[in-house]
Amino acid sequence: QQQVKQSPQSLIVQKGGISIINCAYENTAFDYFPWYQQFPGKGPALLIAIRPDVSEKKEGRFTISFNKSAKQFSLHIMDSQPGDSATYFCAALTQGGSEKLVFGKGTKLTVNP
């Protein structure tokens, strides 16, 4: 049973465009939703995270939109750059409960110059 479903599996965007990656979850006990960026041969690196008490969080070109009622959240990368080409993972966690961070299957983003 996959607890966090991520789409699309791969995404190709032109430089300067907007990249959008979507995730959905079922477990309403989740209360922390991070996004990780992973380059080939490297471990995942925390990019941005949100808690369900806010609907949006922005850090630079990266924005998380959160829809608690739909149990969905998404990552928006504005003005996408070739250096953003990487695999992105959404994840979810219940703080103070199980410390298992549950990951989606990932989205491979390619930004063409």
Place this chain on the structure above:
Amino acid sequence: GAGVSQTPSNKVTEKGKYVELRCDPISGHTALYWYRQSLGQGPEFLIYFQGTGAADDSGLPNDRFFAVRPEGSVSTLKIQRTERGDSAVYLCASSLGVSGGPGRFFGPGTRLTVL
């Protein structure tokens, strides 16, 4: 170093052999996690340590897998009688622990190949 380090970076072994993978967490981080990442997949939870004790080992696939953290810092993931299906990247992460917030910091991983 400032980040999580893992050794070796690559490990090739033969089916049936025993392997040990090491993780050095960020100094001061009390929580340590092991994940396994298969090709094209997201990281999959294996085990979580808070201090020296394994707080949750429910992700270990079977009794061939074992992990220790005897002094509450460095951890070793041990795999006995390796099988080809064990081939994956094994990731270690650390954090300040439950009281310190949920951010996990991952190491670069050990790529294990079982021939």
